[in-house]
Amino acid sequence: MRAAWRAADIRAAEEALIPTLPPGTLMQRAAAGLARRCASVLAARGGVYGARVLLLVGAGNNGGDALYAGARLASRGAAVTALLVAPDRAHAEGLAALRAVGGRAVTELPAVADMIVDGILGSGARGPLRGAAADVVENLPGVRASAGGRPVVVAVDVPSGVDVNTGQVEGPVVPADVTVTFGCLKPALVVGAAVTYAGHVDVVDIGLPWLAVRPAAWVPELSDVRRWWPTLTPASDKYNRGVVGLATGSSAFPGAALMSVAGALGGPTGMVRYAGQVADEVVRAHPSVVPAGRVADAGRVQAWVCGCGLGTDRRAGEELRAVLGAPVPAVIDADALTLLSHGDLSSWLRQREAPTVVTPHDREFARLAGDQPGPDRLAAATELAAQLGVVVLLKGDRTIVATPEGTVWVNPTGTPALATAGTGDVLAGLLGSLLAAGLPADRAAVAAAFTHGLAGRAAADRLGGEHAPVTAPDVAAALREVVATLAP
Numbered sequence: 001m002r003a004a005w006r007a008a009d010i011r012a013a014e015e016a017l018i019p020t021l022p023p024g025t026l027m028q029r030a031a032a033g034l035a036r037r038c039a040s041v042l043a044a045r046g047g048v049y050g051a052r053v054l055l056l057v058g059a060g061n062n063g064g065d066a067l068y069a070g071a072r073l074a075s076r077g078a079a080v081t082a083l084l085v086a087p088d089r090a091h092a093e094g095l096a097a098l099r100a101v102g103g104r105a106v107t108e109l110p111a112v113a114d115m116i117v118d119g120i121l122g123s124g125a126r127g128p129l130r131g132a133a134a135d136v137v138e139n140l141p142g143v144r145a146s147a148g149g150r151p152v153v154v155a156v157d158v159p160s161g162v163d164v165n166t167g168q169v170e171g172p173v174v175p176a177d178v179t180v181t182f183g184c185l186k187p188a189l190v191v192g193a194a195v196t197y198a199g200h201v202d203v204v205d206i207g208l209p210w211l212a213v214r215p216a217a218w219v220p221e222l223s224d225v226r227r228w229w230p231t232l233t234p235a236s237d238k239y240n241r242g243v244v245g246l247a248t249g250s251s252a253f254p255g256a257a258l259m260s261v262a263g264a265l266g267g268p269t270g271m272v273r274y275a276g277q278v279a280d281e282v283v284r285a286h287p288s289v290v291p292a293g294r295v296a297d298a299g300r301v302q303a304w305v306c307g308c309g310l311g312t313d314r315r316a317g318e319e320l321r322a323v324l325g326a327p328v329p330a331v332i333d334a335d336a337l338t339l340l341s342h343g344d345l346s347s348w349l350r351q352r353e354a355p356t357v358v359t360p361h362d363r364e365f366a367r368l369a370g371d372q373p374g375p376d377r378l379a380a381a382t383e384l385a386a387q388l389g390v391v392v393l394l395k396g397d398r399t400i401v402a403t404p405e406g407t408v409w410v411n412p413t414g415t416p417a418l419a420t421a422g423t424g425d426v427l428a429g430l431l432g433s434l435l436a437a438g439l440p441a442d443r444a445a446v447a448a449a450f451t452h453g454l455a456g457r458a459a460a461d462r463l464g465g466e467h468a469p470v471t472a473p474d475v476a477a478a479l480r481e482v483v484a485t486l487a488p
């Protein structure tokens with residue numbers, strides 16, 4: 001797993017480190033890593049020698065990094081020009097270093113550049129880009145590469161125009177093909193609208209120590225999910241692998257039952273029970289499922305999934321009560337979230353001792369929290385988790401998992417291929433299976449979102465690419481193949 005820290009925490013760590021090192025060491029490390037990456041990008045596009053590199057240089061140290069990196073590229077034969085956004089506040093030593101190797105400073109945007117290095121703003125950004133910085137960014141689309149087409153853009157630390165701590169984008173922004181970030185990830189590189197502007201993210205080691213404060217977010221990796229995933233042993237049987245129950249679907253929404261059951265069958269449990277109005281359809285589609293009409297009649301399970309397509313009538317409310325009253329972990333999704341937001345049921349949630357995961361998309365989140373998550377999705381998910389005392393899985397292109405204790409995860413595997421009806425039901429079923437198999441609620445939620453994202457990608461690949469018309473059954477089918485690759 002990788003951590004994304006807030007700008008102020010990184011700054012504090014850097015300031016503690018600086019007195020222990022010769023002056024300028026951190027910036028030189030940053031600039032060396034940046035220049036290395038720029039050179040490899042240029043090499044792939046015809047070479048460093050003779051390439052026209054335009055540095056966008058802001059008033060702070062982010063501009064300093066760009067200037068020193070530009071000097072390194074100039075000494076390898078690149079034609080480097082620095083556009084000084086705030087000429088009287090540009091990093092003086094960096095500018096001198098660039099000039100010493102033949103680089104030029106300008107105050108007007110040139111018409112041609114093969115590469116743009118965006119050093120306007122980094123972790124010192126406050127609010128949307130303003131003044132001369134905003135003007136420069138508005139005019140960037142007019143710059144063309146020598147061979148025609150668009151210059152390749154490398155962002156220094158973060159793309160200029162993003163909120164480093166939340167990933168919010170409110171005004172003009174410099175979209176990057178590559179972001180070279182220093183020391184560690186930042187929230188804007190993993191969550192929020194900013195993510196789409198960062199391109200490929202490279203972390204350069206500048207010797208920053210592991211920070212002693214809680215990260216803004218953790219980003220899981222495949223190795224984490226592999227480590228957590230329950231394994232089969234010769235002693236496994238259908239009961240000790242865990243049994244998951246699904247109180248989902250209704251006569252009005254039979255598909256939600258089928259999709260959630262398909263998700264559960266893709267998980268690690270040994271048995272799936274279904275309790276609901278469409279048990280016949282479920283068994284016809286999935287003969288291994290053990291059916292019942294109501295939660296009370298379903299037999300023992302180690303976790304419940306409730307809500308996908310359940311409806312919001314009196315019967316649905318009774319089923320949700322039965323699930324909330326059961327002393328086993330529960331996933332509360334879709335219609336069950338709407339039911340929760342209505343009556344007295346949220347107090348049932350607080351009284352539960354077994355772990356609960358709620359899985360809202362933005363509109364369901366608004367029903368629970370009173371408002372949509374807004375631009376700071378990390379904070380929104382964390383606040384709701386603390387308020388309800390449950391794990392919150394906030395769906396989106398970067399699904400967030402927040403615990404009541406304040407630990408936050410951002411899933412990196414999401415794909416727009418999942419933006420289709422019923423994929424949330426598949427996710428809920430899979431999550432229930434992981435809970436029933438004994439994973440702690442936060443790990444189960446993180447592993448489910450991660451694997452679900454991989455399944456969305458695999459389904460799209462199988463149909464020909466990311467724009468293929470993926471459906472929820474495709475995702476459920478791909479899930480079983482993805483899970484097969486998780487074996488140690």
Ligand SMILES: NC(=O)C1=CN([C@@H]2O[C@H](COP(=O)(O)OP(=O)(O)OC[C@H]3O[C@@H](n4cnc5c(N)ncnc54)[C@H](OP(=O)(O)O)[C@@H]3O)[C@@H](O)[C@H]2O)[C@@H](O)CC1
Binds near residue numbers: 062
């Ligand atoms: N610390 C270290 O040891 C290391 C740091 N490193 C590097 O330093 C970077 C952080 O540098 P930094 O703190 O100087 O801030 P930075 O992002 O350059 O911008 C500040 C300037 O921007 C201005 N400004 C702010 N908001 C604005 C807006 N919306 N629109 C327009 N202008 C705005 C603001 O102006 P002011 O508000 O003061 O008028 C101020 O002058 C970091 O990202 C990394 O690249 C690396 O070298 C590794 C070692």
Ligand SMILES: Nc1ncnc2c1ncn2[C@@H]1O[C@H](COP(=O)(O)OP(=O)(O)O)[C@@H](O)[C@H]1O
Binds near residue numbers: 395396427
């Ligand atoms: N643009 C997107 N990028 C990545 N994932 C997405 C995107 N849009 C939706 N998803 C994912 O698809 C799923 C949709 O769930 P949900 O809205 O509950 O659908 P349904 O209720 O129809 O099953 C969630 O896991 C969500 O994170």
